[in-house]
Amino acid sequence: MTSKIDITDLSLYRAMAEELNAHPETFTVLGEADMVLALVMRRDEGSDFAVRIRFEGLRCEAVDEVDASEAPLADYFLDGPLAKWQAMFDDIVANGAASGRQTINSLALLATNAGDVRLRGDDPMGVDKFSRFNQTLQEYLDGAARVAVTA
Amino acid sequence: MTVTEPVPTSREHRSYDSLPSASPLGAPLDWKWLKGAKSEWGVRPKIGPRGLTMLDIATGSYGEVPEHPPHRSMAPRGADVDPDTPDMGYILNNKTDVWAENVTELYEEAVARQWSATRDIPWAELPELPDDIEHAMCQVCTTLTEVEMIAADLPAKWMWRMNHDFLEAKMFLCTQIMDEARHAEVFRKRALANGGGLLMSRGSSEGLLRTILEAKTYHQATALMHLLGEGFILDIFRMGELIAPSPVEKRMFRMAMQDEARHVAYGTMHIRYAIEHDPDIAEEIHEALDHGEVVLTQFGTNQDFGSALAVLLGGGVDFIEDRGFPLQAEMQRKQFTSYLARCERAGISRLHRTKLPLDVLGIDPATVLAN
Ligand SMILES: [Fe+2]
Ligand SMILES: [Fe+2]
Numbered sequence: 001m002t003s004k005i006d007i008t009d010l011s012l013y014r015a016m017a018e019e020l021n022a023h024p025e026t027f028t029v030l031g032e033a034d035m036v037l038a039l040v041m042r043r044d045e046g047s048d049f050a051v052r053i054r055f056e057g058l059r060c061e062a063v064d065e066v067d068a069s070e071a072p073l074a075d076y077f078l079d080g081p082l083a084k085w086q087a088m089f090d091d092i093v094a095n096g097a098a099s100g101r102q103t104i105n106s107l108a109l110l111a112t113n114a115g116d117v118r119l120r121g122d123d124p125m126g127v128d129k130f131s132r133f134n135q136t137l138q139e140y141l142d143g144a145a146r147v148a149v150t151a
Numbered sequence: 152m153t154v155t156e157p158v159p160t161s162r163e164h165r166s167y168d169s170l171p172s173a174s175p176l177g178a179p180l181d182w183k184w185l186k187g188a189k190s191e192w193g194v195r196p197k198i199g200p201r202g203l204t205m206l207d208i209a210t211g212s213y214g215e216v217p218e219h220p221p222h223r224s225m226a227p228r229g230a231d232v233d234p235d236t237p238d239m240g241y242i243l244n245n246k247t248d249v250w251a252e253n254v255t256e257l258y259e260e261a262v263a264r265q266w267s268a269t270r271d272i273p274w275a276e277l278p279e280l281p282d283d284i285e286h287a288m289c290q291v292c293t294t295l296t297e298v299e300m301i302a303a304d305l306p307a308k309w310m311w312r313m314n315h316d317f318l319e320a321k322m323f324l325c326t327q328i329m330d331e332a333r334h335a336e337v338f339r340k341r342a343l344a345n346g347g348g349l350l351m352s353r354g355s356s357e358g359l360l361r362t363i364l365e366a367k368t369y370h371q372a373t374a375l376m377h378l379l380g381e382g383f384i385l386d387i388f389r390m391g392e393l394i395a396p397s398p399v400e401k402r403m404f405r406m407a408m409q410d411e412a413r414h415v416a417y418g419t420m421h422i423r424y425a426i427e428h429d430p431d432i433a434e435e436i437h438e439a440l441d442h443g444e445v446v447l448t449q450f451g452t453n454q455d456f457g458s459a460l461a462v463l464l465g466g467g468v469d470f471i472e473d474r475g476f477p478l479q480a481e482m483q484r485k486q487f488t489s490y491l492a493r494c495e496r497a498g499i500s501r502l503h504r505t506k507l508p509l510d511v512l513g514i515d516p517a518t519v520l521a522n
Pocket of ligand 2: 302331381410411414
């Protein structure tokens, strides 16, 4: 059993971007994507972790840690407790890709309150991008499995 | 015959005064296209890393979409149009009739993200499924393939009535028509691919389709189709991961979901644009949705589609009461909540007017506003 990956380490998300950019064969079939999103991971004790990810064309172009309060500036953001995010990434690492209800689409679809990973955003055109580019985002997140193996 | 190589010249302005005034067949030539067309000559768009997009060429006056186009012809927007071009019979001549702020972006996105129902679904990996699950998947696909083409027929019904200056909107709707063909294709293929077949079709589906097709105005049509109908279908596709018995169906629903989200994005932003620029349109849209919500509820409770979905959600007929129906009720609550939230984003709040039985569905208006 592999140990849990540290999902509040910015270098993980940068490595996932490199992984995606280095293996275009897995996602170029999905086509170009232009979106800026943020993942917000809430800790009980505060000091939330948030990362902003920018996709442009066929690449993931930028990954930066941001203050959680800046998340609404993205097209959309996915906001949930750290434990729920950890469960999602652990599932990805264990299965090679998100399985069952641990896909980002299913997590957001089944979310009912702040205890779940919710899709949020202020821009009506931006929120749509979650579904429009959903599989590009999923490919990016699934890259955590490959990054974790090589790490 | 000797062909003279054209002499390369610079793009400096030349005079073309000594050109022939008639063609060899005697037709008069005024050479206006060469020396006098009123155009924004010299525009040079910047080519981006992915090539030349419609957004790239929306420069200068070529990027200006008029509120009320002066012509009724198929002349390209930005050309020097003869005053005697014929009237093509357009009735949607106001920008508020068809436009959405994101429509050009959506067109490029649609072109970049096309996929093939033949090639991109791993059909050969379809596993043998239990009889009830295969029947349920085939019934869901029968209903889906039945409803998909409405979203092609409806734009087709209105497109030839749209002023040609709204070219980008028409181009986007062309991509939607292609998308819907692929959706009808992929669900028909799934119904037939695994030794099952096409199952029940009943009047309750057709009622919704007819309501959409017969809408009196394009605003009403797009509210019924893009916002209500396709929004509902988008949520079904989002549920695909929960109902898919194998990775093959998961892939099918995920790919269709991305397309469907573009259609809904256009409808949401079109209605928003229309109401922002002409608040009187709101009442027209409300009236359509008053009726549409009732018909949609009938469609949503269609016994064939509904029970097949519940069987898939539950994981088989043996679990329909314990898991299937409860999960389906939860999903319906999600669908109607997301529809109402979408209306908020489109600037047409339905919270105080909806014909949906919010109490029965267990929908709290506060949840809608938080979505
Ligand atoms: Fe569709
Ligand atoms: Fe559609």
